[in-house]
Amino acid sequence: MLNSQGRPTAPASAEISWRDTFTGNRGLQLEEALIFETGRPDVSGVDLDEPAPFTSRLGALARDEEIGLPGLAEPEAMRHYVRLSQKNYAIDSGLYPLGSCTMKHNPRLNEAMARLPGFADIHPLQPQSTVTGALALMEALAHWLLTLTNMTAVAMSPKAGAHGEYCGMAAIKAAIDAKGEGATRRVVLVPESAHGTNPATAASIGFIVKAVPAGADGTVHPDAVRALMGPDVAAIMLTNPNTCGLFETEIVEIAQILHEGGGYFYCDGANFNAIVGKARPGDLGVDAMHINLHKTFSTPHGGGGPGSGPVVLSARLAPFAPVPFVRREGDALSLVEHEEGTQALGRLTAFHGQMGMFVRALSYILSHGSDGLKQASEDAVLNANYIRVRLSDLMSLPFGDKPCMHEVLFDDAWLKDTGVTTLDFAKAMIDEGYHPMTMYFPLVVHGAMLIEPTESESLASLELFAMTLRDLAMSALRGEKERFEGAPYFAPRRRLDETKAARSPVLRWAPRKPVE
Numbered sequence: 245m246l247n248s249q250g251r252p253t254a255p256a257s258a259e260i261s262w263r264d265t266f267t268g269n270r271g272l273q274l275e276e277a278l279i280f281e282t283g284r285p286d287v288s289g290v291d292l293d294e295p296a297p298f299t300s301r302l303g304a305l306a307r308d309e310e311i312g313l314p315g316l317a318e319p320e321a322m323r324h325y326v327r328l329s330q331k332n333y334a335i336d337s338g339l340y341p342l343g344s345c346t347m348k349h350n351p352r353l354n355e356a357m358a359r360l361p362g363f364a365d366i367h368p369l370q371p372q373s374t375v376t377g378a379l380a381l382m383e384a385l386a387h388w389l390l391t392l393t394n395m396t397a398v399a400m401s402p403k404a405g406a407h408g409e410y411c412g413m414a415a416i417k418a419a420i421d422a423k424g425e426g427a428t429r430r431v432v433l434v435p436e437s438a439h440g441t442n443p444a445t446a447a448s449i450g451f452i453v454k455a456v457p458a459g460a461d462g463t464v465h466p467d468a469v470r471a472l473m474g475p476d477v478a479a480i481m482l483t484n485p486n487t488c489g490l491f492e493t494e495i496v497e498i499a500q501i502l503h504e505g506g507g508y509f510y511c512d513g514a515n516f517n518a519i520v521g522k523a524r525p526g527d528l529g530v531d532a533m534h535i536n537l538h539k540t541f542s543t544p545h546g547g548g549g550p551g552s553g554p555v556v557l558s559a560r561l562a563p564f565a566p567v568p569f570v571r572r573e574g575d576a577l578s579l580v581e582h583e584e585g586t587q588a589l590g591r592l593t594a595f596h597g598q599m600g601m602f603v604r605a606l607s608y609i610l611s612h613g614s615d616g617l618k619q620a621s622e623d624a625v626l627n628a629n630y631i632r633v634r635l636s637d638l639m640s641l642p643f644g645d646k647p648c649m650h651e652v653l654f655d656d657a658w659l660k661d662t663g664v665t666t667l668d669f670a671k672a673m674i675d676e677g678y679h680p681m682t683m684y685f686p687l688v689v690h691g692a693m694l695i696e697p698t699e700s701e702s703l704a705s706l707e708l709f710a711m712t713l714r715d716l717a718m719s720a721l722r723g724e725k726e727r728f729e730g731a732p733y734f735a736p737r738r739r740l741d742e743t744k745a746a747r748s749p750v751l752r753w754a755p756r757k758p759v760e
């Protein structure tokens with residue numbers, strides 16, 4: 245089907261279905277059955293001799309039925325797993341504009357460093373004297389994290405941003421308990437635009453969460469904090485730049501309000517990529533902040549590898565840092581595993597944290613240098629503003645057309661009366677080969693679309709993305725509802741019942757009953 249410019253348009257859902265081809269495949273996009281459906285118990289990829297006769301010592305425990313594992317020849321097994329790997333859209337396959345997640349390039353140099361046997365093949369239970377190089381690497385990374393943030397101490401062991409939040413808020417709780425105020429200071433202030441992990445962290449430590457309203461400009465105003473401040477307030481958890489992609493300009497005054505009232509300032513540092521080398525949280529009055537190494541420092545996310553969320557602490561909170569940490573005495577390095585008779589809050593993880601991520605993050609920091617880190621932040625902000633300027637004549641900006649930081653937030657006001665929703669728009673992006681942006685977050689904006697291109701994208705790649713979104717936006721504004729209603733048309737799976745998948749997941753495969 246061609247449109248008036250002779251370009252293909254998405255057919256309406258009724259016209260085409262996945263089963264239109266004989267094989268179920270479309271082009272080279274291959275349908276993949278479960279391995280249990282393609283494998284046969286009588287097939288094996290290996291050729292082993294029959295075992296010599298033996299007497300089983302399992303007695304009644306011995307299995308007397310087929311185990312039912314799928315058997316495949318080696319090429320079949322290989323194809324199955326390679327095809328599955330190709331179903332995963334990743335930063336290595338295309339632009340990944342997921343706001344708040346900082347999906348940036350993971351340089352291959354980091355991977356090469358992480359695979360050096362001296363880092364990759366060591367074990368956390370090895371004698372410390374045999375891993376002094378690894379301790380030196382942890383010390384060097386800690387040094388750079390403290391330098392970039394201008395803070396006093398860093399807890400390296402937390403294994404994700406949310407885990408870092410837990411660590412930082414637990415340190416704040418320990419400090420409050422040490423002052424004998426544990427029973428009275430129970431409230432944590434969290435802006436309405438915060439990531440869901442912030443209130444969840446505060447609540448899981450036993451704090452009472454109170455929402456701070458955002459101003460009409462999308463930032464938190466000191467007066468709103470002052471109105472809630474009192475002897476019951478333990479801390480504020482503030483993200484900067486915030487989840488609307490805006491710099492919290494009143495952050496210093498907000499920190500003062502907390503400190504004067506006897507509270508602490510937790511900064512959610514997930515968006516640190518926008519300010520590395522430009523601003524230091526320690527200069528802004530921050531007491532604790534987690535750093536997502538898997539965002540700002542380019543280590544892989546989620547399925548690509550474990551996260552890592554070191555927490556930097558101010559001088560007021562440093563005495564409450566958890567174990568373990570690296571201690572230097574002259575030339576000697578040791579990992580302090582137990583700190584007796586101190587206020588330290590104990591241990592958060594079995595060992596020392598995510599060693600592989602430490603290697604990758606330090607490799608990223610050293611290979612960029614201070615000028616390179618600063619440029620990465622500047623380019624991330626420039627790229628987001630490029631997208632803002634290219635789309636702001638078509639799509640609506642909830643807080644006015646002013647510069648953003650590393651991500652740009654649109655709302656759905658521009659879609660009013662088109663019959664197209666944020667969800668429809670995002671699904672149509674899949675047909676165009678793009679992973680959708682973050683949708684419906686932050687909650688302070690109706691039908692939010694949060695786009696974070698990161699510094700990884702070239703001008704050509706940004707422009708193609710902008711042109712694609714312009715084409716989709718004009719199509720929506722022209723009332724071409726059918727391009728969106730059933731989208732994605734070209735994906736192997738279409739509109740899934742995501743609620744049902746989350747509420748009643750099918751986690752176990754059972755053979756289909758034979759048809760009678």
Ligand SMILES: *Cc1c(COP(=O)(O)O)cnc(C)c1O
Binds near residue numbers: 483514515
């Ligand atoms: C990603 C993110 C978090 C949580 O980090 P995880 O590593 O996913 O646990 C917290 N706050 C904000 C603003 C984030 O973007």
